Amino acid sequence: MAKSPLESMSLLVVEDDSDLALSIAAVMATAGIKVEIASTFAAAESWVGRSKFDVALVDWFLPDGEAPEFIRRARLKDETLQFVVMTSQNSVDRAVDAIKAGAEQFLIKPLDFEALQIVLQRMVEKSNESRSAAAAVEEDIDPFGSQVADIERSRCAQIAAQSGNVIISGETGSGKGVLARWIHVESGRRGPFVSLNCAGLNPELLESELFGHERGAFTGANQRKQGLFELARGGTLFLDELGELPRVSQAKILKAVEEGRFRRLGGTQEITTDARLIGASHADLSDPEVLRPDLFYRLATYRVTIRPLRERREAIDAITRSIVRALRPGTQIAPDAMAALRTHRWPGNIRELRNVLERSVSLLRGNQLTRDDLDMLNVSSGSVEPGAEFGLELTLAEVEAAHVARVLRHHGGNMSQAAKSLGISRTTLYKKLAQHDSANTP
Amino acid sequence: MKLSADQERALEGARAMFRERLGDRLEDVKAAVDRAAGGDGERYDAYRLAHSLAGTTATLGFTHLTPALRILEETLEVETPDWLEARACIDRVIALHRDPS
Numbered sequence: 002m003a004k005s006p007l008e009s010m011s012l013l014v015v016e017d018d019s020d021l022a023l024s025i026a027a028v029m030a031t032a033g034i035k036v037e038i039a040s041t042f043a044a045a046e047s048w049v050g051r052s053k054f055d056v057a058l059v060d061w062f063l064p065d066g067e068a069p070e071f072i073r074r075a076r077l078k079d080e081t082l083q084f085v086v087m088t089s090q091n092s093v094d095r096a097v098d099a100i101k102a103g104a105e106q107f108l109i110k111p112l113d114f115e116a117l118q119i120v121l122q123r124m125v126e127k128s129n130e131s132r133s134a135a136a137a138v139e140e141d142i143d144p145f146g147s148q149v150a151d152i153e154r155s156r157c158a159q160i161a162a163q164s165g166n167v168i169i170s171g172e173t174g175s176g177k178g179v180l181a182r183w184i185h186v187e188s189g190r191r192g193p194f195v196s197l198n199c200a201g202l203n204p205e206l207l208e209s210e211l212f213g214h215e216r217g218a219f220t221g222a223n224q225r226k227q228g229l230f231e232l233a234r235g236g237t238l239f240l241d242e243l244g245e246l247p248r249v250s251q252a253k254i255l256k257a258v259e260e261g262r263f264r265r266l267g268g269t270q271e272i273t274t275d276a277r278l279i280g281a282s283h284a285d286l287s288d289p290e291v292l293r294p295d296l297f298y299r300l301a302t303y304r305v306t307i308r309p310l311r312e313r314r315e316a317i318d319a320i321t322r323s324i325v326r327a328l329r330p331g332t333q334i335a336p337d338a339m340a341a342l343r344t345h346r347w348p349g350n351i352r353e354l355r356n357v358l359e360r361s362v363s364l365l366r367g368n369q370l371t372r373d374d375l376d377m378l379n380v381s382s383g384s385v386e387p388g389a390e391f392g393l394e395l396t397l398a399e400v401e402a403a404h405v406a407r408v409l410r411h412h413g414g415n416m417s418q419a420a421k422s423l424g425i426s427r428t429t430l431y432k433k434l435a436q437h438d439s440a441n442t443p
Numbered sequence: 444m445k446l447s448a449d450q451e452r453a454l455e456g457a458r459a460m461f462r463e464r465l466g467d468r469l470e471d472v473k474a475a476v477d478r479a480a481g482g483d484g485e486r487y488d489a490y491r492l493a494h495s496l497a498g499t500t501a502t503l504g505f506t507h508l509t510p511a512l513r514i515l516e517e518t519l520e521v522e523t524p525d526w527l528e529a530r531a532c533i534d535r536v537i538a539l540h541r542d543p544s
Contacts, residue, residue, distance in 0.1 A: 020464060021499040024457035028446065031453040064491070089498045111501030111509075114454060119444045 007118070008033030010125045011052070015045040015059040015071070016087070021112075025058065028114050034121070042071040049075045050206045054082055056124050058117070059104075061088035061095065069102035076103050077201045083124050087112060157305060161187035165302030166258070168243075169281040174352030175307045177281035178241060184279060185237040192236025192276070195229050200242040204250045209266055211254065218267025228265060230257055233276035243300075244284035244291045255296045310347040310354065317343050317354070324355050325370065328362045337372035405433055461503050468496055469540055473533045476519070480526035489529070490519035507543055511536045 012029055016022040017040045026036040037052070039045035042065050045057065057075065061068045068086045075082060086099040089110040096107045106120050160167060161184040169177045178196065185194040197210055205219070213228030229238055240246075246254070257263040262273045280300050286292045287301075310317065321342055325332050347353050361375050405423065412418040420430040446454065472492045478484030497512035515532035518524050 018495045018499050020457075020461045020468075021495075021502060024454065024461070024503060027453040027457045028450050031450045032447070062491075062494070089494070089501075110498045114450075115444060115446055118446065122444060 005033060005122075006125045007122055010056070010121065011035040011054045012037075012121065013045060013048055013052075013054040013057040014038045015042065015057055015063070017041065017060065017063050025112070025114075025117070029118070029121070032118065042066045045071060046074060046078070049078045049082060050202070051209060053079070056083045056085060056121060058085045058087065061086055061090075061099075068104070069098050072099070072102040072104055085117075085120060085124070153305075157184060158187055160184060160303045160305065162189075163303065164277060166278040166280070166300045167303045167305065168286055168297075168301045169279060169305045169307065170286065171281070171283065171307030172309045172350055173283050174350035175309055176351040177307060178239065179351070180305065180307060181237070181239040181241075181279040181281060185239075185277075188237070188277070190236050190277065192234050193232065194237045194239065195233045196239035196241060197229055198241045200245040202245075202247075204247040207247065207250050208253060211250075212257070212263050212265055213268075214266035215268045218265070222267070225265070228263075230263060230274045230276055231265075231272055234274050236276060238276040238278050240278065240280045242282060243280035244282040244286060246292065248293070251293050251296050255293070255299060258296070258299050310350045314343055320351060320354065321358065324358050325362060328359060329365070331368055332362060332365065333369040335369055335371040338370050338375055341372045341375055401433070405430070458503050461499070461505070465500075465505065465540060468492075469533070469537050472496060472515070473530075473537065476515075476526075476529050476533050479519075480530065486519060486522075486524060490516065493519055493533075508536055508539055511539060 007029075010033075012034050014022050014025050014036060016025070016038070019038075019040065022038045022040065026038055030036045037048055037054070039048050040063075042063050045059070048054070049057070057072075059068045059071060063071075068084075068088075072084050072086075075084075084099075084102075084104040085106040085108060086095075086104045087108045087110055088095055088099075099107050105124060108117065108120065157180065167181075167184060169180055171177050181196070182194055197207075199207060202210070209218075209222075209226070209228070211228050211230055213226045213231055214222050216222060216225050253263075257274070258278060261275060262271045264271055278300055280286070282291075284291050286297055289297075310320075318339060321334060321339065325334060342354065342357075349356075357375065361370060365374050405419075408422050409416075409419045412422065416427055416430060420427045423430065425433075472489065475484060475489035475492050479486045479489045493512055493516040497509055497516050500506065500512060501509045511532060515529060515536065518529045518532055
């Protein structure tokens with residue numbers, strides 16, 4: 002018999018009425034769901050910080066706060082966690098507040114266990130689908146994106162073949178994680194690629210994640226946990242948002258990196274690791290205020306800077322094609338769609354481009370993505386850059402020639418109208434056309 | 444999606460456990476109302492206990508108690524409740540629990 006999706010699910014019940022919480026836990030655990038209970042938002046936050054849950058079922062009203070604030074804080078710790086809010090008041094305002102905060106579902110008490118189970122099943126199915134789609138896209142994106150970037154690709158391949166640590170710099174969304182994964186794959190290292198986003202983690206939690214802990218090391222440490230340094234043995238440990246590392250944790254990480262060994266929290270036995278470290282940040286990690294210099298130099302054996310997407314427009318075509326291919330193989334991209342994508346500044350970089358393509362492809366009916374199909378509604382306003390349709394590799398003369406030709410085409414070859422649009426005389430326009438012709442003559 | 448037979452059994456077990464604890468929980472609400480009415484406790488604490496118990500009785504099928512608990516919750520929701528009414532409410536709920544007929 003096929004395994005129910007619920008059997009792979011983990012649920013955090015955030016409810017201060019212990020009888021209700023235990024009842025939910027008893028019914029859902031019988032369906033194979035792994036359930037934990039938190040009776041306060043503080044306890045729930047602590048759970049979210051140290052364990053992975055698919056869904057948090059959250060009562061609106063707890064002694065230490067209300068659901069929306071908790072959801073906002075918890076999302077910072079785990080952006081994939083989904084929330085179902087329960088309340089005894091069927092209030093539109095509450096539903097709107099909950100959804101604005103990031104809740105997926107809103108259930109009214111008295112709770113119907115069958116309805117809850119259906120909601121959870123749908124959520125876990127959706128979560129599985131989006132995870133596999135995201136993973137497919139992540140793996141298929143070519144972080145370089147074009148032949149122009151062959152020099153970067155070649156340098157990164159050389160770096161991948163070495164064993165030294167790497168620091169990747171770049172704006173948010175520029176593909177630092179994708180490049181880190183690419184380096185790991187290219188390196189041929191046999192161990193796994195494991196990653197941790199250091200942003201928003203307090204030192205205790207961060208150290209528990211990195212080094213693991215022994216049973217009883219602290220309140221709530223009910224069982225031994227392996228840390229990421231241990232899990233990444235023979236592979237790569239990717240630390241994203243490295244600039245957010247608490248100062249006190251930097252010293253401990255430095256020691257582990259220098260000596261290649263560490264102890265789990267509460268442990269006495271030394272554990273060795275040969276994980277390669279790749280750190281990434283949008284901040285300047287060479288700034289001693291951000292990262293202590295000894296740790297920086299230990300990690301910065303190789304340094305790679307990813308240029309923002311707006312500075313490598315020549316890569317947009319290839320990156321777009323690789324994302325669309327991963328999302329829906331066989332989908333064609335019409336020239337007008339590609340032109341529209343090229344003209345945006347993409348302040349959110351590849352992540353923003355990917356989001357636009359995911360939304361657009363998910364709603365696409367045929368097999369060709371046109372300009373009209375592009376869901377650019379949520380693209381940052383004012384993001385169109387004048388002249389952005391021209392690649393950075395063009396010279397000024399080439400840009401002028403292309404623009405003149407375009408204006409002429411627009412006016413159907415009418416020299417007077419084209420000259421007027423360009424703000425030059427007809428004579429000057431003829432001269433420019435002659436110059437461009439001679440420049441193109443071999 | 445219907446609950447499986449095992450889940451129904453688990454729910455029945457949870458209800459049985461709640462039934463055993465219900466008397467104590469009602470006494471907790473009564474004590475909180477008495478403390479708040481006498482100035483030794485917070486109205487809000489009594490309100491929260493009533494609110495929580497009303498929701499749980501409704502969810503776990505003890506619906507004969509829910510309407511009276513909701514009236515108690517509403518009585519305690521205002522800044523200066525009618526304490527006589529609040530005490531009468533919780534006494535009514537306790538009586539209903541002891542003799543559902």
